[in-house]
Amino acid sequence: MATSRRRPSRRPAPEGRRRPAPQRPAEPGPVLELDVERIAHGGVAVARHDGRVVFVADAIPGERVRAQVTDAARDRFWRAETLEVLGASPDRREHVWAEASVDRAPEDRAGGAEFGHIAMRRQRELKAEVLRDALARMGGVERDVEVRAVDPALAPGVDVEEGTGWRTRVRLHVDAEGVVGPYAARSHRVVPVASLPLAVAELEEIAPLAGGARRAGAAAEASSIDLVAPSGGRAELVVHAARDRRPEHPPTVVERVGDRSFTLDRGGFWQVHRGAASTLTLAVQAAIDADRFDPDAENQDLYGGVGLLAAAVGDRFGPSTRITTVEADARATEHAGANLADWVGARAVPERVDRYLDRLAGATDGATRGLRGATVVLDPPRAGAGRTVVDRLAELRPAQVVYVACDPVALARDVATFRAHGYELETLEAFDLFPNTHHVEAVARFAAIV
Known part of the structure; x- marks a missing residue:
């Protein structure tokens, strides 16, 4: 999510071509008939057998399936893979990727399209259910949300x-x-x-x-x-x-978003959906509360990559907008500096976000007061910003935070931390940037409740 997401991709460490790949258990578990109840985070469905939770792949809530247990090592739950659909959901369709279909043996099914057997409308409903459930259970927030398809005009x-x-x-x-x-x-x-x-x-x-x-x-x-x-x-x-x-100097490519061009390393991070960069640009621009935005404040773009979302802020509020983009990958930061050259108030800092925020918190009162009126955009890795970053960010008291998230559970954990510091979730939009997978992208706005 899909792929993995978020920071610039790097090649695997040298390991030799003949290193054996992990294999499935040599001794398969029992074959069960299961009634599927609901969807779980991670793209698997939930069923029960003799009171034990069974996470079963390639199934849809409401179905009855015959499934092979592949992992029975835990007492609390088992894992299984669908072998046969005994009672199909009306939302089941022929898999969009023949090589990932339930008709193949589980060990021969291609990965990366775990929702491909589900009608698109139902996929988005299931993703919304997972997001709502995570927010309620971990974030303490009851929030209805709809997962929206990418506008076809943004994704030719x-x-x-x-x-x-x-x-x-x-x-x-x-x-x-x-x-x-x-x-x-x-x-x-x-x-x-x-x-x-x-x-x-x-x-x-x-x-x-x-x-x-x-x-x-x-x-x-x-x-x-x-x-x-x-x-x-x-x-x-x-x-x-x-x-x-x-x-040392990797080849580069150019990505276009509207009228703007962004240079990045060919192997660097960029949103994988053809319409994702444009979708997120518009979503972040819409999420920022203009009444709270101060173009002269120390506005921040954290985990900024090559400057996509810093550019979105600058395009909405003008070329004199002050904004600092922070990214641990030095090559990405180098590109961000060039990509943001149109904005006289933009700068790019190559530093880990947690260390950068520590420096801000330890700076003079003048610098700290500057962040108090600021807008912060952050687009963290799949694991989320985490308690350390959210704690430090909340301590610096920005006027608003716009958070781009690709994992519902990580977002929900960070929602709880923000709320503990008096920052409430004000707006939330979700987008289906990874169709036929379980992944979903969300854009949230937090603001301090006075």
Whole structure:
């Protein structure tokens, strides 16, 4: 979420192509008939067997399935995978990715499209249920929320109704025998595939898939293969050998959002959905309360990457807006400085967010007072901002905080911490930036209740 998200992607540490991948348990557990009750965080459904919770993959609430237990090591719950659907939900459809279908053996199902068997409308409803539940249980907030599809006008070439053709970045893996493909679901076993329906068309055309003419050459001596389709250039296939090191000056690509261009490292972080950067730009701009915004305050863009959301703030409030973007990755920060050159009040700081906030908290009274009228935008990793960052940020008392979140549980934990400091959740919007997966993006605004 999907992929993993959030900070600039880095190649895996050298590990050798012949390191054995994790395997499923040699001794399978029992086969059960289960009535599926609800969806859980992580893309699995919840059923019960003799009072024990069973998390079952590839099922939909309301269905009855026959499932193989794959993990019975815990007393409180088991994990299982659907083998057969005995009573299908009206929301079940033919999987958008044939190689991930329940018709295949569980160990051969491609990972990364765990909701692909569910109608799009129902997918978004389930994601909203998970977000609402997390906010209520962990954040102490009862909040209705709707997960909205990406506006087709922001995502040319994407099939919004099918949830396909949206991924602009795909990583394929290469096993010891040279097989190219994604990992199987919940595994590090490479499975060959003949299609990549979630990828944009440009990537499907160049992907070295099973039976393709490019397969053997692309896989030679490779440990992984990245497919990248930037909006500002041609699609590229990048082969990584096991002993590759990150070059001192990596190749760059250009991404376009509206009339603006953003330069970043080809392997650096960028939102993977073709329409995500534009969607989040508009959502963050809308989330900021203009009555609380002071263009002369020490406004902040934390976990800022290459400056996308700092630019969103500047575009809404004008080129003289003061804003500091903070990012631990030095290369991303270097690009952010160049990407924000239009704003005379913008600066880019290469530093970890927690250390940066510690410095602000220890600064002179003048600097601290400057943050008191500020607007803070933050887009943390999947694990969330966390207590240390939220505690420090709340201590600095900004006027408002706009939080971009890609994990409902992490957001809910941070909601609880903000509330403990007197910052309440005022607005919340959610977007389906990862169709056919369980991932969801949310944009929240917090403000201190006086």
